[in-house]
Structure formats: structure tokens, C-alpha cells
Amino acid sequence: MTQTPPAAPPVEVSGLSAGYPGVLALQGVDLRLSAGTITALVGANGSGKSTLFSALLGLRAPLAGTIRLHGKPPQQARRRNLVSYVPQHDTIDHTFPLTVAQMVMMGRIPHQGPTRRPRRADRAAVAEALEQVGLAELRRRTVGELSGGQRRRAFLARSLAQRAPLMLLDEPFAGVDRGSEELITATLHSLRDAGTTVLVSTHHLDSLTELADDVVLLHRRVLAAGPPSSVLTESTLAGAFGTVLADDDRADDRTAAPSGGEEAPWS
């Protein structure tokens, strides 16, 4: 009996430690995603979510362990357009002279020749992506002229136009309005149904069951992983957000503010 060898999983992380020696943001993390699924990465501020994304993108070298994206190290995976990324923070310059359509066109760089001259296929992909996130009519606005939720959708459109088989999204629901949240969720579902693998970090626990096929609960280590119903139990959540939260949060996230004890971390 012949069997086609199973394709390499979209994300395979084993024994990953990252951070600085003595201040480990991640310690012995194992993670394996199956193709065509949505996995939610859940954890408090300082749990290592951003560090994990940096490591997956090859922005930060692991102290130990290996990362494979579709069987390739991150560096090669990026060059072969195997991974796309939707950033969390609005760190972009709001005065940058760039229209929404031009920004989304940047997602086409892996498909273009050395001078990145847009071809018909590129224009079509950009138009389709803008349509999908409901920004077709705003495509001539500059990026700075969008609302927060619209801008998040524009970044999503850029990754859609990139058409990579794995998409990482860092807190796409933080600070967006209800309409944008629903639109982003629907877009991720249709991406998954078309075979794309999605890893999305989020604080929004209430809509997780709706959003994700799998949940990974992170606090420097993987505390629990599996379908939402089995992971989102009181005791595992207490482990991620309650008791463990009390100890140091300094280990991670240059960007994350040190979280106070009183505030619910998922609010």
C-alpha cells in the first residue's frame, strides 16, 4: 500500500526557549498546528505571546529548541512566502503618504519581480482583499485617515493579498468595534475553509469558541492545548491568568505594559 508522505505541519515548535538568559519569556514550548485550522493563542500580558510571534517570524533567535514552518526554518519560510503577519500595535506613522490600496499592494511583494511593478494579478488580488474586508470604497484614503478598526482590517487585507498558507495575527481584536470584530472573524473562517492555517493571539475569551478550532493557553510554557471546550476550564484559566499572573511579568514583551493585579487581563 502506498501512502503519500504527510506534508510537514504549518507550524512545528519543539523545546523552544526564548528571551534573555536568566529572564526567559518562553521555556520549553512545544506547539504543532494542523493545516487548515484556526488556533487561538491565549495568555495574560507577559505570557510570551509576542515573543513566540517574534520567534516564529525569525525576528528573535531562540535560545534553545527548533522552529519549523511548513518544514522550513523561519528564514527560508519567509523567503518562500509561507508566512504572513498582521501586526498588533498601531506603531505606524499616521502621516505616511500611502493610500490603503498602496499599502495592501505591499503584500504582493513576494509575487512580484525585482522592481515590484504591479501586474494585473496583483491588482486583482488587492481588489479582492479590499472587498473581503469591506474597504473597497476607502481604498484611496490614506492609511492615517482610517479609524482604528478600519486600519486593522487594512492590515488584514495586506496579508490576504499576500496569500501565504500560514497567517499570524497579533491581537487583531484589541480595541476594534463590534462590526470590525465580526468581519475579521468571518474573514478568518473563510480563510481556514480555503485551507489557510491561522494562529491568532487574543484576549477575548468570550468569543473563542466561535472563533477557533483549537486553543493554546500560554504562560511561558504551554499550560493546555486542545479544543476550546477542554482548554477553557476554570482551573486551566486560573493557571494562566490567576495565580501565575501574580509572579513576574517582566520576562516578556517590550511592548506590553506590566499588568496590574486588579484588572482582569482579558478585559
Added chain:
Amino acid sequence: MELIVEILAAPLQFAFMQNALAVAVVAAGVCGLLSCWLVLMGWSLMGEAVAHSILPGIVLAELLGVPMAAGAFVFGLLAVLLIGGISSTPVIKRDTSIGVVFTTLFALGLVLISRVPSQTHLQHILFGNVLGTSRTDLWQVLVLGLATAAVLLLARRDLTLLAFDRTYAHTVGLSTAGLSALLLVLLALTTVTSLQTLGIILVVAMLVIPGATGMLTCRTFGRMLMVSSGGAVFAAVSGVYLSYWLDLSTGGTIVLVQSTLFGLAYVFAPHKGMLARLARARRTAAAA
């Protein structure tokens, strides 16, 4: 009408004026292009640093009998490497590192000039000497300037993504370190190209003001490139003519014309200009 033709044509009967005009136009055009990325990346100070740092390179090049541009380019790169090296120590911030490196290299240049018997006038290096452009200088500027402009335009989309969103540039497989290095090399080349026209002190003006003018007037980057380089070329042409007829410093006049363009844009630019902002504020106040 005849008077205008006379004003424009008369200076051009002199070869030195033809050379001056050509050199100034090419230098300003390249500065205007590069300026857009420097302004968006927040690298204005870097432009200043590279310009000042090439002084010892010019003196040494003359001493060794190699082309001035080569010496200048080597020291421009040396400055960039030193700045990057020193600011990679966690204690020293980047602007501090820039301040240390370029003043040191500039001082080294001054000391060298005081000891090395030289044909080059410090005055000309510092403030430019576009009316003294030789045939060789002209060719050097044309080749370097056009090559720099060509590379900038070919790599423009990648450079713009680098300036806009570094992490995403990395994600789509671009080498952000490589692109930054490319931009710095082009900065060094542009400085060398502009030396004859503007001199070490004023180069930074044309590396910053055209892009800033473009930022005020344009909504898209393509427009900004056109306004920035177009405005810089206009400043160069009018600067050369004004300085001829009124007997003014050419480099200084070019920069003042460019500054005037900036001032006009600051006040009158649609959307982002001062008047447009005031009108908007008044409308908002009236509506409230």
C-alpha cells in the same frame, strides 16, 4: 519677453555657467528623491552626519592623488559603520553616537587641512564652489548622480515598505539590514554628488527640506517624490540664475529658494497647510 530670454540665455554663453547649471540640477534632483525616504525614516541627522564626516576623506584623497569622490565616499561609509558600531553598545543612544562620530571626523578633517599643503580651499569644501566646476567634476557628478537616482527608483517600493513597516518588510522576506545599508550607501553617494554645489555644510538642507515640502503637499508617496525632486530642481535652477545676476552665494541661494518653497507649502498646502488647518478648526468650532 526678450528680456526674459536675455536673462536666461546670457549666462549660458559661459562654459562655467553651463557646467554649474548641469551639476546643480543633477545634485538637487538626486537630493530631492533621497530626501523623501530620509524624512520618512527620521534620518535627517544621519544626512548631516555623513556630510560632515567626509571632510578627512577629501583631504586624504588629494594627498594620495585619488579622486576626491572616492575619499569622500570611503569616509561617509566609515562614519555610518562607526555610528552603527558605537550605538550597538547598550549604553550609548543613537543620536549620541552620531554626535560623537561626525564631529570627531570633521575635526580630523580640519586638523589634516592645517598640516597638509593643499590646493583645495576649505571654503569651497564647506560651502561649495559650483561656479568652479571642471569638466571632470561635471562627469563625475553626472555618472554618480544618475546611477544613484536609478537605484533609488528601482528599489523604491522596497525602500518605502522599509520606512513604513519594518517588521512586515522582514516578514515578506526582504532583508531589512540590507535595505538600510543600501539607503546609507546611497546617502553617501548623494552627499558626494552634491558637494560641488552645496558644500559639506549645506548638503543636509537639500537632504531634508525638499522631502519635508513634499510631506506637506502630497497624499501619496509617488507624488511626494515628484514634488520633492521637482521643487529641488526648481530651487537649483533659480538659485544658479539669481546668484549669477545678483552676485550671491550659489549654494546659499539654492537653499533659500528651497526654504521659501517649504514656507509656502507650510502656509498654503491643501489639507496639511496652516491655513487649511485653521479653516478646519474654525469649521469644527462653528459646528459645535
